[in-house]
Amino acid sequence: MSQSRAQQKEKTRRVIIDAAFHLLSQSRSYSSLSLREVAREAGIAPNSFYRHFEDMEELGLTLVDEGGVVLRQLMRKARQRIRDRGSVIRTSVETFMEFIRNSPHVFYLLLRERSGTSLAFRKAVSRELQYFIVELADYIQHTQNYPAADAKIQADAMVALVFNAGIEALDCRPAELKTLTATTVTQLRYIARGADEFSKTRTGTVST
Amino acid sequence: MSQSRAQQKEKTRRVIIDAAFHLLSQSRSYSSLSLREVAREAGIAPNSFYRHFEDMEELGLTLVDEGGVVLRQLMRKARQRIRDRGSVIRTSVETFMEFIRNSPHVFYLLLRERSGTSLAFRKAVSRELQYFIVELADYIQHTQNYPAADAKIQADAMVALVFNAGIEALDCRPAELKTLTATTVTQLRYIARGADEFSKTRTGTVST
DNA sequence: TTTTTGAGTGTACAAGTGTACGCTAAATAA
DNA sequence: TTATTTAGCGTACACTTGTACACTCAAAAA
Helix, strand or coil: CCCHHHHHHHHHHHHHHHHHHHHCECCECHHHCCHHHHHHHHCCCHHHHHHCCCCHHHHHHHHHHHHHHHHHHHHHHHHHHHHHHCCHHHHHHHHHHHHHHHCHHHHHHHHHHHCCCCHHHHHHHHHHHHHHHHHHHHHHHHHHCCCHHHHHHHHHHHHHHHHHHHHHHHCCCHHHHHHHHHHHHHHHHHHHHHHHHHHHCCCCCCCC | CCCHHHHHHHHHHHHHHHHHHHHCECCECHHHCCHHHHHHHHCCCHHHHHHCCCCHHHHHHHHHHHHHHHHHHHHHHHHHHHHHHCCHHHHHHHHHHHHHHHCHHHHHHHHHHHCCCCHHHHHHHHHHHHHHHHHHHHHHHHHHCCCHHHHHHHHHHHHHHHHHHHHHHHCCCHHHHHHHHHHHHHHHHHHHHHHHHHHHCCCCCCCC
16 A cells, blocks of 8 residues: 555545536636635635645646547547448537537536637647547548548538537527537538538639 | 716716726636726726616626627628628628727627626627628528528528637737638638538438 | 705625645655 | 655635615706
């Protein structure tokens, strides 16, 4: 039992992280959380917080990283499903909607900090989203045989639309969610189809 | 001078509103503003605030309304420009980018409160954006001769993408802004083209 | 004229905040 | 064994917050 000290510390760290995630909700953004509040929720003294994090910003960035892990797990799951039953677009959108329902706290965090007041946060979230975009762009590039740049633009648009749908999903009753999903699927199809047509029609220059 | 009393009140109200807008910035969201801070910026006593607004939420909703006015002015301007020199998509995107540069405070507000913690705010911003979407859908419907529902879906996607570009524009150096604009224009073209193709190919049912 | 109204002020208070400082006690090192 | 390290705590302090209350004094009403 030569590392029980470090183990205990790691455990407390987890408690703090979980407490912070738990406090996030539709009516509570990360920036509105106070250090004392997180400490209270974690069941530790306010000062103990500093044994684990420099300040709230450092904790926040840790949360974003953890959120990124959840996102990548989601991505893997989606890939698996696509292999199982085809239909890239519908499967992706449905998997994402499921994610929002299952891990709303993570989604709140990423969504809000993406356009939040802290540059460090914005960068961190942006970096996590890039994984998604790059991966999707790769997929498009290889299955559709597009130039990498075009695939990236397309993937970027698709992720933006899915995220946008996520925002609307927050205030949706379950019934409306189906419509929203269908709408989003249609929008992604427009993009896929449009990009496809452009790649066929590729003329030298395009007029304004 | 029989209404100088009401005039003075209106004037102070404006000072408060302007003070609040002035405090908004890339590093300052509305929800992080305190009543005292706004009062300080406006040069009035904290208590005087209550002579004009019930609480900070009421002031915030007023700001969103005023932001909506700015947006609609923008829309009118864009329509004029389109009439002058064609090219709907490029003109719209450029006008919007200009708006972000000229009225960043308004954009910060709408952007953040759209996915913020207050339902009232989310609804208010959503309502303002609907003007945009409906107007754009109308345009598409009439110039392209689409069913209203399809046009709405298309317009919705376009506004989402332009807004998304706006988020990225916030952390852009002017040089990158040109690339971003070009990318966004391409994305909107994908949608326009994709929707067009779908409307042509309209078969009975579409498989998953 | 006198009376009433109401925008704006100053004081005050309870509640919450971040964090500095010094301590305890248990795990680890010597 | 003894000495050192360190996670966690309690107290304390200076600060900000929202807002209740009692006032002023000029404009509007009577």
